Amino acid sequence: MAPFVVLDDVHVSYPSPGPGLEAPRILRGVSLSVAEGECLALLGPTGAGKSTLCLCLNGLIPHLVDGTFRGGVHIAGHSTREWTPGELSQTVGLVFQDAESQFVSMTVEDEVAFGLESLGLPPDEIEGRLAEALEVMEVGGLRSRSPLELSGGQKQRVALAAVMAMRPRVLVLDEPTTNLDPVGKAALLRAVSRLRVAWGTTIVWVTQDVDWVPHLADRVAVLWEGQIALEGGLREVFDQGALLRRMGLRVPQVRELAARFGSTGLGGYAWLGVDEAAEALRGRLGG
Amino acid sequence: MAECAIELEKCSYTYDGQVRALRNVSCTIEAGSWVALVGQNGSGKSTLAKLCNGLLRPQEGRVRINGADIRDRPVGSVAREVGYLFQNPDHQIFAPTVREEIAFGLRNLGFPGEEREQRLRSTLEAFDLTAYADRPPAVLGFGLRRQVTVASLFACGSPILILDEATQGLDWQRSQGLLDRLQERQDVGHTILFITHDMRLVAERANRVMVLHQGELLAEGPVRKILSRPHLLARASVSPPPVTHLSQLLRPWGMKGDSLTVEDFYLEYVALLAEREGV
Numbered sequence: 001m002a003p004f005v006v007l008d009d010v011h012v013s014y015p016s017p018g019p020g021l022e023a024p025r026i027l028r029g030v031s032l033s034v035a036e037g038e039c040l041a042l043l044g045p046t047g048a049g050k051s052t053l054c055l056c057l058n059g060l061i062p063h064l065v066d067g068t069f070r071g072g073v074h075i076a077g078h079s080t081r082e083w084t085p086g087e088l089s090q091t092v093g094l095v096f097q098d099a100e101s102q103f104v105s106m107t108v109e110d111e112v113a114f115g116l117e118s119l120g121l122p123p124d125e126i127e128g129r130l131a132e133a134l135e136v137m138e139v140g141g142l143r144s145r146s147p148l149e150l151s152g153g154q155k156q157r158v159a160l161a162a163v164m165a166m167r168p169r170v171l172v173l174d175e176p177t178t179n180l181d182p183v184g185k186a187a188l189l190r191a192v193s194r195l196r197v198a199w200g201t202t203i204v205w206v207t208q209d210v211d212w213v214p215h216l217a218d219r220v221a222v223l224w225e226g227q228i229a230l231e232g233g234l235r236e237v238f239d240q241g242a243l244l245r246r247m248g249l250r251v252p253q254v255r256e257l258a259a260r261f262g263s264t265g266l267g268g269y270a271w272l273g274v275d276e277a278a279e280a281l282r283g284r285l286g287g
Numbered sequence: 288m289a290e291c292a293i294e295l296e297k298c299s300y301t302y303d304g305q306v307r308a309l310r311n312v313s314c315t316i317e318a319g320s321w322v323a324l325v326g327q328n329g330s331g332k333s334t335l336a337k338l339c340n341g342l343l344r345p346q347e348g349r350v351r352i353n354g355a356d357i358r359d360r361p362v363g364s365v366a367r368e369v370g371y372l373f374q375n376p377d378h379q380i381f382a383p384t385v386r387e388e389i390a391f392g393l394r395n396l397g398f399p400g401e402e403r404e405q406r407l408r409s410t411l412e413a414f415d416l417t418a419y420a421d422r423p424p425a426v427l428g429f430g431l432r433r434q435v436t437v438a439s440l441f442a443c444g445s446p447i448l449i450l451d452e453a454t455q456g457l458d459w460q461r462s463q464g465l466l467d468r469l470q471e472r473q474d475v476g477h478t479i480l481f482i483t484h485d486m487r488l489v490a491e492r493a494n495r496v497m498v499l500h501q502g503e504l505l506a507e508g509p510v511r512k513i514l515s516r517p518h519l520l521a522r523a524s525v526s527p528p529p530v531t532h533l534s535q536l537l538r539p540w541g542m543k544g545d546s547l548t549v550e551d552f553y554l555e556y557v558a559l560l561a562e563r564e565g566v
Contacts, residue, residue: 017426033507045458046430097456152328178456181327181484183524211487211529248460253487253529253549260553278536281556281560285540285563 003033004202005057005170010071012052012061026052028226029071034219036169039196039203044223045193045248053223054174056080057204059088075170090119093163097175099155100148102162108134108150109143112162119166136198137191153184157191164195172194173205177212179194189215201285210238211252214272222247235270291354292318292478293339293369293445298348300334308334310502311348316495318353318446321469321479323489323510325498327524332482333374335499336449339480341365352447367396370445374452374482376432379439385427386411386420389439398442406442414438430461437465441531447478466492487528490514490547498523515545 012027026049027195034040036109043277055061059080059214062069073080083091093174096102105111112133116126134140142150147158156176163171173192177185193216195201197227205217213220213234221232224247238244238251241259254277258269271277293316300309308332316322324332337343338350341362348540350357357365360468373379382388389410393403411417414434419427424435433456440448448469454462466488469479483489489496489510496513498506500523506513514520514527517535534546534555541559 017422021422046456046461047428173454179328179452181524182486182526184328210455245459248458250459254533256553257530257533257549260549264557266557274533274536277533281533281537282540284560285537 002036004036004038004076005032005034005204006072006074007032007053007056008072010053010056010069010073012031012049012056012069014065014067020031020117023067027227029055030223030226030228032221032228032231034202034204035195036202037200039205039217040218041217041220042204042206042223043208043210043213043220043244044206048223050223050224051174054094054172054204054206057172058092058094059083059085059171089115089168090166091168092170092172093166093168093173094172095156095159095163095176098180099152099159099176102159103155105243106146107144108139108147108158111158112165115162115166129165133161134154136194137161138187151184152179153181153187156180156184156188158186162192164201165200167199168201170202170204173203173207175206175208177207177209185209185212185219192216210250213250222249234272237253238272239270276277288481290318292320292352293480294349294351294354294432295335295338296349296351298338298341298345298350300338300345301333308502309338309345312499312502312504313348314497314504314507316478316480318478319476320494320523321492322497323493324480324482324497324499325484325486325489325523325525326505330499330523331502332499333451334502336371336451336480336482339447339449340369340371341391342371361532363395366392366443366445368445369447369449370440370443372436372440372448372450372453374455376429376436380424380432383423384421385416385424388424388435389416389442392439392443396477406444408532410438410442413441429456430458433457433461434467437468441468441472446476447480448472449480449482451482452484452489453481454483462488467539486514486526490528490531498525500524508558511545511547514547517542535538 006031010030013023013025016023042050055065056073061228063085066113103111105114105146112130113126116129137160139157139161147155177188220234221228230240238255241251244251252272254271254274258271261267261269295312295314298309298312301307318471326332338345341357343484352368380388382391390407393406416438424432453465473479493510496510503524505555506519514531520527530546530549530552534542535544546555
């Protein structure tokens with residue numbers, strides 16, 4: 001499939017934090033592409049530049065954030081330099097780790113309708129999109145509640161509903177599951193899967209939760225010291241366990257287990273999920 | 288019998304007289320143990336932690352630290368015994384430089400000038416923060432801001448440490464670095480109460496687990512025993528680490544269902560295989 005999101009040799013530096021201090025160079029030549037409808041998981045250690053990369057995708061860099069920007073970011077064939085962040089927000093939706101920082105309204109309903117109203121849509125279309133987004137995100141029962149009094153998982157799903165109601169063709173998730181318990185994580189990822197099916201949304205998903213990556217991602221890229229150090233299919237990337245550990249990252253735990261079996265010649269496994277591992281290991285025990 | 292570092296006796300706490308966060312919770316945490324506190328978002332974990340350091344006072348029940356009721360003691364006095372790390376580093380950091388941030392706690396606890404300076408210097412060194420000492424914490428990245436808050440906590444040397452989601456947002460290597468430092472504290476007899484959603488971390492590091500559900504203590508016990516009970520964990524919306532889950536799926540084929548780590552699983556499986564194949 002044709003690339004839908006393309007980063008071409010992107011360099012980003014922020015202004016110097018003080019006199020005599022060097023300007024931090026965050027991205028140092030990132031080239032990456034994501035096909036339409038694909039979900040790319042972006043991994044990387046703390047400080048690798050993942051959040052900066054997200055800001056490049058929705059145009060906040062270079063339009064609103066101070067610093068220097070070189071290279072090109074293209075979404076659906078258009079350079080982000082050509083579009084204003086307002087125009088880009090209709091194509092690229094961004095959900096942050098801290099959903100609360102995104103909220104501006106007193107009720108869930110108003111929060112989700114806010115962006116739609118700013119597009120000047122007719123009231124019945126606003127209501128239609130609002131109801132649909134709330135339903136897909138399983139927060140329909142929370143319409144009149146304040147977003148601030150919801151649980152962490154509910155807040156993230158409301159933030160996602162507000163972004164999805166805009167029907168962006170690209171969704172950028174910046175560590176959305178970090179603050180969530182396992183049930184909240186599972187519900188959010190279920191919701192993201194549903195919207196991929198419903199709208200064929202292209203997804204860039206920044207995460208540290210490697211055990212959850214196989215649930216959603218088609219491909220993985222690893223950002224390290226401002227550059228893409230690894231990129232490929234899940235098995236291919238997670239096969240580089242030693243390299244990933246040197247970068248401060250880990251692989252899914254069942255993949256670690258597969259490597260442990262491989263290290264003693266007991267099997268050349270490359271499991272990503274528990275069910276897959278259970279089937280293979282059960283077989284050897286005669287089950 | 289080991290000394291009791293933290294004891295909660297029939298504690299209840301309600302926010303604004305409406306939201307009941309904890310109901311009748313009784314528990315004891317032995318000195319020198321590493322206890323993981325797990326449960327769904329909103330289950331009362333942070334409330335319980337704040338009762339232990341006096342930031343919140345139970346409306347019913349008692350909290351004892353090292354055997355003494357803390358009811359009438361100011362938070363500053365409890366802090367000498369109980370150090371607390373907030374979930375969000377930005378809720379904790381307020382000083383204009385890293386140096387002052389770390390010095391603040393020391394000054395508050397009344398360390399005299401010379402000892403304060405010495406503790407400050409050794410903490411900056413131990414946490415690789417000397418190069419950042421005069422920088423404003425706000426311009427540092429998340430990982431370093433977290434490092435500053437942990438350094439502030441460690442500088443005070445409180446023998447009981449309560450950490451609320453300390454590894455959240457950190458990559459694996461940074462998490463391991465932080466956990467290794469905590470392990471060193473446990474090795475010298477300090478007590479650790481660690482709130483987390485990361486069950487791999489619980490399995491690898493903790494001695495005991497407390498499971499909270501809707502403000503009540505659902506279970507408490509050794510890690511292996513608690514993690515081997517999937518139905519109990521599911522009630523609290525907690526899931527065991529992948530290898531523990533895998534060993535549970537293989538129970539009908541002879542696995543015990545309580546593997547905590549990759550190595551644990553591997554050794555049990557290989558022994559089982561050898562038995563089956565008569566090797």
